[in-house]
Amino acid sequence: MIGRVIKSTGSWYIVQVAEQVISARLKGKFKQDELKLTNPIAVGDWVKLEREANQETAVISEILPRENYVIRKSTRKQHFSHIIASNLDQAILVITMKKPRTSLGFIDRFLVSAESFRIPALLVVNKMDQLEGEDEAEWLQDIHEIYEPLGYPVIEVSALKETGLKEKFLSLIQGKSSLISGHSGVGKSTLLNALVPEARQETKEISGFSAKGVHTTTFAELFTLPEGGDLIDTPGIKEFGILDVEDNELSHYFPEMRKYLGQCKYNNCTHINEPGCVVLKKLEQGFIHPYRYQSYVNILHEEDSHR
Numbered sequence: 001m002i003g004r005v006i007k008s009t010g011s012w013y014i015v016q017v018a019e020q021v022i023s024a025r026l027k028g029k030f031k032q033d034e035l036k037l038t039n040p041i042a043v044g045d046w047v048k049l050e051r052e053a054n055q056e057t058a059v060i061s062e063i064l065p066r067e068n069y070v071i072r073k074s075t076r077k078q079h080f081s082h083i084i085a086s087n088l089d090q091a092i093l094v095i096t097m098k099k100p101r102t103s104l105g106f107i108d109r110f111l112v113s114a115e116s117f118r119i120p121a122l123l124v125v126n127k128m129d130q131l132e133g134e135d136e137a138e139w140l141q142d143i144h145e146i147y148e149p150l151g152y153p154v155i156e157v158s159a160l161k162e163t164g165l166k167e168k169f170l171s172l173i174q175g176k177s178s179l180i181s182g183h184s185g186v187g188k189s190t191l192l193n194a195l196v197p198e199a200r201q202e203t204k205e206i207s208g209f210s211a212k213g214v215h216t217t218t219f220a221e222l223f224t225l226p227e228g229g230d231l232i233d234t235p236g237i238k239e240f241g242i243l244d245v246e247d248n249e250l251s252h253y254f255p256e257m258r259k260y261l262g263q264c265k266y267n268n269c270t271h272i273n274e275p276g277c278v279v280l281k282k283l284e285q286g287f288i289h290p291y292r293y294q295s296y297v298n299i300l301h302e303e304d305s306h307r
Contacts, residue, residue: 001017001022001048001049001050001051001058002017002046002047002048002049002064003015003016003017003018003020003022003046003047003049004016004044004045004046004047004087004222005041005042005043005044005045005046005047005222006021006043006221006222006223007043007219007220007221007222008039008041008042008043008219008220009219010219011025011026012024012025013025013026013041013047013060015047015049015058015060016222016224017049022049022056022057022058023056023057023058024047024049024057024058024059024060025057025058025059025060026040026041026059026060027059027060027061036079036080036081037080037081037082037083038080038081038082039082039083040063041060041063042069042083042084042085042086042220043085043086043219043220043221043222043232044069044085044086044087044088044177044222044232045063045064045066045086045087046063046064046087047060047062047063047064048060048061048062048064049061066086066087067086067087067088068086068087068088068117068118068119069083069084069085069086069087069088069117070083070084070085070086070088070091070113070114070117070119070179071083071084071113071117072084072113084179084181084220084234085179085220085222085232085234087177088119088177088178088179088232089119089120089176089177089178090119090120090121090122090172090173090176090177090178090179091110091113091114091119091120091121091122091178091179091181092121092122092123092124092173092178092179092180092181093107093110093111093121093122093123093124093181093182094124094126094180094181094182094186094187094188094191095107095123095124095125095126095143095182095186096125096126096127096182096183096185096186096187097125097127097130097131097136097139097140098127098130098136099127099130099185100183100184100185100186102182102183102186104142104146104291104295105295105298106183107123107147108292108295108296108299109295109299110181111147111152111253112250112253112254112299115252115253115254115255116245116253119179121152122152122153122154122155122172123143123147123152123153123154123155124155124157124169124191125140125143125154125155125156125157126157126158126159126186126187126190126191127158127159127160127186127187128156128157128158128163128164129158129160129161129163140156142291145289146289146291146292150255150256151255153172155168155169155172156168157169157191159187159190159191159193159194160187160190162194165191165194165195169195170195170227173195173225173229173231174225174227174228174229175227175228175229176229177229177230177232178229178230178231178232179232179234180192180231180232180233180234181234184235188233188234189233192223192231192233195225195231196223196224196225196226196231197226198223199223199233219235220232220233220234220235221233247268247270247300248267248268248269248270250270250296250299250300251270251271251279251296254292254296256282256287256288256289256292257271257279257288257296260278260279260282263278264276264277264278264279265277270300271296272297272300
């Protein structure tokens with residue numbers, strides 16, 4: 001049988017096989033293309049599985065090749081990584097102005113990760129019903145002005161009031177497999193419940209489960225949209241750790257810098273203080289947003305400090 005992993009709870013995986021949902025476990029160890037992973041199988045993976053004799057459960061015998069995946073550094077094991085989800089059409093980051101405020105640096109780390117795996121990304125501004133005052137209006141304007149020219153759509157919604165969902169958001173996710181991520185508290189669960197009515201019960205089940213002392217916060221889960229397509233819900237992520245990227249490669253994942261690659265005086269230019277750097281010249285001329293350039297520098301220094 002071939003199915004898609006829709007949930008992982010540690011040693012067991014919930015796999016969707018046609019109309020059936022089957023609990024399955026791993027058979028042996030899987031080689032992971034030199035990646036040191038905390039999770040050999042991720043939500044979104046397509047797998048081959050076989051029924052266990054006289055059991056309703058199954059054994060996973062093979063992971064089919066992944067089209068792509070989003071990965072972050074493991075929070076528990078040094079030098080290990082954790083695949084958040086695989087086989088994605090796009091990555092969605094839910095952001096909020098307050099409670100919590102999503103920093104531009106966090107947004108940029110997420111977008112760099114998506115770019116590095118060639119996954120299109122979009123931003124969903126939630127809690128629009130709570131937006132008030134000039135400062136907050138300016139923040140929203142900044143989000144539009146910084147990210148939309150780079151090809152990242154910015155959608156404004158209120159999951160609580162269910163505004164902007166059907167008219168703006170639904171058309172962008174129908175028929176696609178989308179990762180949905182963001183800080184804890186940005187309203188992902190509320191958004192998910194509004195789009196997938198059956199998700200409500202799942203959320204209750206999980207909270208009841210965790211009340212018994214089972215650690216569920218690190219598990220992603222795939223929900224099928226009634227209109228077609230699916231959303232892979234991920235735990236709230238405090239820091240989106242970018243995997244090791246060479247200094248002269250990081251700019252490849254910033255679209256506004258990528259267009260000038262190969263034009264600098266030096267092939268291995270890091271766009272910090274090298275003479276003849278076209279990126280620095282374009283920054284001075286206003287073609288690259290200073291916030292984005294600052295994020296680039298921060299990520300570069302952060303990667304250097306980990307080496």
